[in-house]
Amino acid sequence: MPKSCLTLLLDPQIEEKLLDLLLDVAGDELFVSTPTFSHGTAYGRLSNEEKVMGRSHAVQVQILVTDGKQEEILQLLQERFAGTGLRYWAAPLSIDGEIA
Numbered sequence: 449m450p451k452s453c454l455t456l457l458l459d460p461q462i463e464e465k466l467l468d469l470l471l472d473v474a475g476d477e478l479f480v481s482t483p484t485f486s487h488g489t490a491y492g493r494l495s496n497e498e499k500v501m502g503r504s505h506a507v508q509v510q511i512l513v514t515d516g517k518q519e520e521i522l523q524l525l526q527e528r529f530a531g532t533g534l535r536y537w538a539a540p541l542s543i544d545g546e547i548a
Contacts (some may be wrong), residue, residue, distance in 0.1 A: 449514050451544060454521065456509040457486055457535040463507045466529070470511065473524060479511035512544055 458466060463481070470479055486506035513521065518538060525534060 451512055451514055451541045452518055452538040453541055454511045454513050454518050454538045455536060456511070456525075457484075458507050458509070458529075459533060460505055460507050462529065462532050462534070466507075466509065466525075466534075469524060469528065470509070470521070473521060474511060474513075475517070477511055477513050477517055479509060481507055481509045484508045512541065 456466070460483070467481060484506050486504045511518075511521065522536065525536070
């Protein structure tokens with residue numbers, strides 16, 4: 449079954465709520481989270497410090513998902529995180545595996 453890497457970029461203030469949701473719905477799907485910086489964030493959402501720095505603090509979450517699970521997750525995100533500025537994109541995986 450084809451898989452994608454679904455990437456989410458979010459405000460650190462909603463990180464725990466999002467991770468809790470993913471732990472409930474992702475099942476056996478692998479995901480990682482990383483603190484990062486976002487560039488190009490809507491200017492009105494930046495703090496004064498971030499406006500000076502030209503970047504905002506963010507969390508990046510990447511999830512390896514099948515197409516069906518991706519649609520399920522995106523639907524839940526739209527329902528539960530409306531208005532938060534959460535960004536997402538997906539790219540097809542050409543390969544994934546585990547070296548045991």
